[in-house]
Amino acid sequence: MCGIIGAASSRNVGKLLIQGLHKMEYRGYDSAGIALHQKDHVTRLRALGKVQALEDLMIEHKPKSKLGIAHTRWATHGKPSEANAHPHASSEQIYIVHNGIIENYKELTKKLKDSGYQFASQTDSELIAHLIHHHYKNNDLLCAMQLAIKELEGAYAIAAVDLNHKDQLVIARYKSPLLIGVGIEENFAASDPLALAQLTSDFVFLEDGDTAVVKKDSYEIFDAKSKSVNREVTHLDIETSSVTKGEFSHFMEKEIFEQPQSASNTLESRLGSNDVLDNIFGLGSSEIFSETKRIQFVACGTSLHAGKVGRFWFEEIAGIPCYVDFASEYRYRNPLVEDGTLFVTISQSGETADTLAALRYAKDKDYLSTLSICNVPTSSLARESDHVLFTNAGPEIGVASTKAFTTQLVSLLLLSMSIAKSQDKNPIMREAITKELKDLPAAINASLDTKTAIQKITPAIAEKNNALFLGRGIFFPIVQEGALKLKEISYIHAEAYPAGELKHGPLALVDDSIPIVALSPENDLTEKLISNLEEVKARGGTLYVFGEGQDQFTIDSGSYIGMPKCNKFIAPIIYTIPLQILAYYVACHRGTDLDQPRNLAKSVTVESVSYTHLTLPTKA
Ligand code: F6R
Numbered sequence: 001m002c003g004i005i006g007a008a009s010s011r012n013v014g015k016l017l018i019q020g021l022h023k024m025e026y027r028g029y030d031s032a033g034i035a036l037h038q039k040d041h042v043t044r045l046r047a048l049g050k051v052q053a054l055e056d057l058m059i060e061h062k063p064k065s066k067l068g069i070a071h072t073r074w075a076t077h078g079k080p081s082e083a084n085a086h087p088h089a090s091s092e093q094i095y096i097v098h099n100g101i102i103e104n105y106k107e108l109t110k111k112l113k114d115s116g117y118q119f120a121s122q123t124d125s126e127l128i129a130h131l132i133h134h135h136y137k138n139n140d141l142l143c144a145m146q147l148a149i150k151e152l153e154g155a156y157a158i159a160a161v162d163l164n165h166k167d168q169l170v171i172a173r174y175k176s177p178l179l180i181g182v183g184i185e186e187n188f189a190a191s192d193p194l195a196l197a198q199l200t201s202d203f204v205f206l207e208d209g210d211t212a213v214v215k216k217d218s219y220e221i222f223d224a225k226s227k228s229v230n231r232e233v234t235h236l237d238i239e240t241s242s243v244t245k246g247e248f249s250h251f252m253e254k255e256i257f258e259q260p261q262s263a264s265n266t267l268e269s270r271l272g273s274n275d276v277l278d279n280i281f282g283l284g285s286s287e288i289f290s291e292t293k294r295i296q297f298v299a300c301g302t303s304l305h306a307g308k309v310g311r312f313w314f315e316e317i318a319g320i321p322c323y324v325d326f327a328s329e330y331r332y333r334n335p336l337v338e339d340g341t342l343f344v345t346i347s348q349s350g351e352t353a354d355t356l357a358a359l360r361y362a363k364d365k366d367y368l369s370t371l372s373i374c375n376v377p378t379s380s381l382a383r384e385s386d387h388v389l390f391t392n393a394g395p396e397i398g399v400a401s402t403k404a405f406t407t408q409l410v411s412l413l414l415l416s417m418s419i420a421k422s423q424d425k426n427p428i429m430r431e432a433i434t435k436e437l438k439d440l441p442a443a444i445n446a447s448l449d450t451k452t453a454i455q456k457i458t459p460a461i462a463e464k465n466n467a468l469f470l471g472r473g474i475f476f477p478i479v480q481e482g483a484l485k486l487k488e489i490s491y492i493h494a495e496a497y498p499a500g501e502l503k504h505g506p507l508a509l510v511d512d513s514i515p516i517v518a519l520s521p522e523n524d525l526t527e528k529l530i531s532n533l534e535e536v537k538a539r540g541g542t543l544y545v546f547g548e549g550q551d552q553f554t555i556d557s558g559s560y561i562g563m564p565k566c567n568k569f570i571a572p573i574i575y576t577i578p579l580q581i582l583a584y585y586v587a588c589h590r591g592t593d594l595d596q597p598r599n600l601a602k603s604v605t606v607e608s609v610s611y612t613h614l615t616l617p618t619k620a
Helices: 014-023 051-061 105-114 126-135 141-151 251-257 259-267 285-291 301-318 353-362 380-384 403-422 427-448 451-462 475-490 499-504 526-538 571-590
Strands: 003-009 031-038 041-048 067-073 088-090 094-102 154-162 169-174 179-182 186-190 202-205 211-215 218-222 233-235 294-299 322-326 341-347 369-374 387-390 466-471 493-498 515-520 542-547 558-562
Touching (some): 003 094, 003 154, 003 211, 014 031, 014 067, 031 051, 031 094, 041 051, 067 094, 088 126, 094 126, 141 154, 141 211, 186 211, 251 259, 259 403, 285 369, 294 353, 301 322, 301 341, 301 475, 341 353, 353 369, 353 380, 369 403, 387 403, 403 427, 403 571, 427 571, 451 515, 451 542, 451 571, 466 475, 466 526, 475 493, 475 515, 475 571, 493 499, 515 526, 515 571, 526 542
Parallel strands (some): 294 341, 369 387, 466 493, 466 515, 515 542, 542 558
Antiparallel strands (some): 003 067, 003 186, 031 041, 031 067, 088 094, 154 169, 179 186, 211 218
């Protein structure tokens, strides 16, 4: 996790670096820091908490500089504190920022301590500064960086400056994203092009093992063998309006209300008049799909829920079985790969460490091919998969995923139709789904109208500490997503169950103190769901039911919120919307920092803190 940025320019860079950090707060916001070169010394400012605290320090100190590096942190190793904030320094000579995890931290720290280096933090990053210093000879920062990274195991994107060079940054990448932003009389380095959106549209993405020297009017890249290489410049127009809140109070609110447009962006140029278009997953994908006998989905969190919904569609539309796995678990067992299995990752960011590691692990197995459904075209996942479908949701800034999820669902419908088409299955069903998808933006708009009714029920839910979410069939993963939204932004404990499971245990939780949120669309399971809800009513439970036309269902305690009538295949997408709105208003009511909830970060680019990094209490 964490976001890093660096700049070499002919103008002052302090403000540019701070602006870039603000755009990368989705990567973490436990602390932030900056190092600015000032001819005879380097000024380092660090602050606990969000980037705003660092910006306040900058306003107080007003340092001026044309070369600098900066960092926003999500703590993995060492608690959030000023001492653990980046940049880290060695002998007031070398300053570095780092994103990633150094796995051989213990051995390297011991070695450096034995040769006299003193450590000022509990991070695994500080050793990188000392290691570069240890290798620094003849004023050659690049060579010192190249020697240092040879000793590192783990993942890193690093940017470094040294006191002897007021005009250059040296950067390095391995398994953590890093790119160069190419400007006029200035060049930059950053974890994400979004951080540089207002500065340039030209980006060079580094590959694993690359190092580079970045100056204001030039940059040079070296591969893992230290050989000078050319890497392609990618032109990207990143809309800056999509990284501001506009008329909305929070990014999450804006992103919820953007969903008619984001769904329409996902569909653009992918649907013909009666069917999905060919090869929307890239040239040659139709041939792969004609041989696909089953699907292995791997993803995390919200994206995993999308895969669980997708399973129902693949079984019904494409007639093929699906397995859905947590990316964090998948590679720690020995999955048996059956003939003709397509490996599919789902990820908003395309940088989630667990999902990327699962993809890399899968490449050594006998999968038919790898495919990714991803929102970030420049991401590692997109670049490393054989086939990709971009969800085109636009930047999602709120930590809780909303429009990324619904566009993943739309993409999965397109994938299941594409596979069915390649195998000549269910043409009439495909035509019906095409029609439903064309109506989707309007149907999402109608479901956004539930906002007023939902605002009325939020105070009652906001005062509770627990909630239960119920759904059946394809709506079970939708209520799992609803429960995840509520817990991550309102800090209310929420659990989701398939309603038929209630009687096997969770019914014991039901009394008048626990709100129970249920989805009750019109489908084959409606009657069964209603009888499950009757069981809850009989135990005095407070029900908040979202449904269509079940006027016969009366609620003694709680509310019934009518949903617009919607067709079968798009219904899971439509029913997601009120659960997002509910979580949003409950969190607003509780006054949480809902765009940046505690302990979380938007893009989880580390697996976890390695066990060997923890100091365990010794037995008395
Ligand atoms: C929750 C949320 C997370 C992400 C998960 C995977 O609202 O956003 O659960 O879905 O961290 O992230 P991506 O999709 O970027 O791989």
